[in-house]
Amino acid sequence: MRLEAGAIREMHWHSVAEWAYMLSGYVRVSTVTPDGQVYLADVGPGDLWYFPPGFPHSIQAKNTTEEGAEFLLIFDSGSFSEDSTFLLTDWLAHVPKEVIAKNFQVDASAFDRIPSHELYIFPSNPPPSDVASDMVVPNDTPVPYTFPLSQVNGTKTGGGTYKVADSRTFTAATTICAAEVTVEVGGMRELHWHPTEPEWTYFISGKARISVYASSSNARTSDFQAGDIAYVPPSFGHYIENTGNTTLKFLEIFKSGLFQDISLSQWLALTPPELVKAHLHVDDATIDKFSRVKQEIVGPAQPASTAA
Template identity: 25%
Template sequence: MPEQSVHVRDLAGAAPAFESDLGRIDELTRERFPILKRLSIKRIVLEPGAVREPQWNVNANQLAYVVSGTVLVSMLGNADAFSSFVVGPGQMYHVESGAVYHLENIGDETAEIIAALRSSRPKHFSLQSSMNAMTDAVLGNTYDLPASAFQAFPRGDASQLVRREGAARIPDTAGLPNARLFDLGGQIAPLAYPYGSAKLARKQFWAALEDISMYSLTIGGAGMREPHWHPVTAELGYVHRGHGRMRVLSPDGTLDEYELRPGQAYFIPRAYPHHIEALEDDGIHFLIFFDQPTPGDIGYRATASAFSREVLAASFGVPERALPRFPFTPIDPLIVARKNPRDPVD
């Protein structure tokens, strides 16, 4: 296997984009991961009492999954749409491009969030930097205050993480249902087998999604994600737990096979055939983001049912009698049982 696959990069183990005693931010954009298109990924770690300052994305909707900890999300969207909600492990939140929002660790343990953005080169503004761009007089006029009210504001560069003074203030409305919050962990898996399952954060179940979605995919040691491709959907995955292997075919015939471990991210361009399997009996858990609100795929298993045996025999260059007895498959299962021993690891 190659030492560095074009399809894989370390997210958690690489040099952080920002780090302090309040936490860290890791990110993979096209600059560090050139194969990316339409998607990028961040890992946000917040220590207790840490706040990710209010900011907004310029060119990308955002979809995030809370791996651990408890965070408060406050947001102001288009047309004065205010919202605040608490997000716990296994839950997700969505932020529209241009909506100003903040994250705050309101628990006693470290919070970890994995967020995908719908651009390979995301841009953002911070609230502090945007305020600094205006004079004290302009700010005073905005808030009906004298210019002197803003003289104490520092005019330096914004810090991505800041410290909250005192206890967290959680609005009374934070417990109400919110269209930007989705309890993926509490979902009954639409696809569940003895050897794996998939929970689906897509538009069918979460109406807020417009151009992005996510699957929480668990593959047991006795299962395998069948070889498949996504006709109009790119795939950006993050390994949360376990040790796995992927194989990807490129249009020029290049075959790339690589192992995946926790903290790594991978990217599969649209329509590239690929498959996933766990390399240990404990299985593997992925967070898989897509650049469509309702991702679709074509699997190898159903493909064998799409053509006659005569066509398949001619295509593979074997007599029809030598063809396996492919099971009739009108709907791909997504995850299949691993009946054969794993191929050896190089």
């Protein structure tokens, strides 16, 4: 979704959880919990927010950049439809004005100008630059509903970096988690699989190739570029290779509170060597090079050794 500077995504809520990743620009988000606790914060590029099912929330683009803001929205139901969003104006357009007045204990004339249909996205003045000055009351939720992933140092590997945001770090996000991955030229996300949850991959920049193994001698290889989406079912073995000449960046997103993967290299390295040799017909020197810790991202292939 993209909002021009100052534009508002109408106040609304969903019957499912909403998770978001900021692609560019800055927005101000807010929510109120069923206990009447409030949370309001600014979110910038590479940062996240999460709203549980039924939590009403707002999203407004700041004027930090002329282009406004763009963000990726994820919902924890594959059958979710934006048409099923509960919108403030759409609801009140279907409530008698006398009932609205009774609810708020004000004169009915106060609502003479409420919209007769949904606003969805509409222009407005940008919020004040200081988030504290925009608060009706100070934030008092037990956990934050935004997460500054951009400020987390990625774990460096031989072929890139990765950082994980799940319920162990972003405690509010109990049903959706993600890894932000960068792969340098010639590198790849190592051969692996995810035990119980499908992977939904969104490519932010660069070019990639994914090969998926689906058991029963079935496999498929596909190419991707920025803006593309991949889907890998649970337990399907796969890799993601950088096939371009720039750094590849993507998100691995899961309907789970915890990020989990199984590394092929680690599995084989921690299995009795005789078993591995019986399967793959490799020697001890080769097995000794298998990594006993997850590599996550590996660099370009090692050059073949030459005889003296």
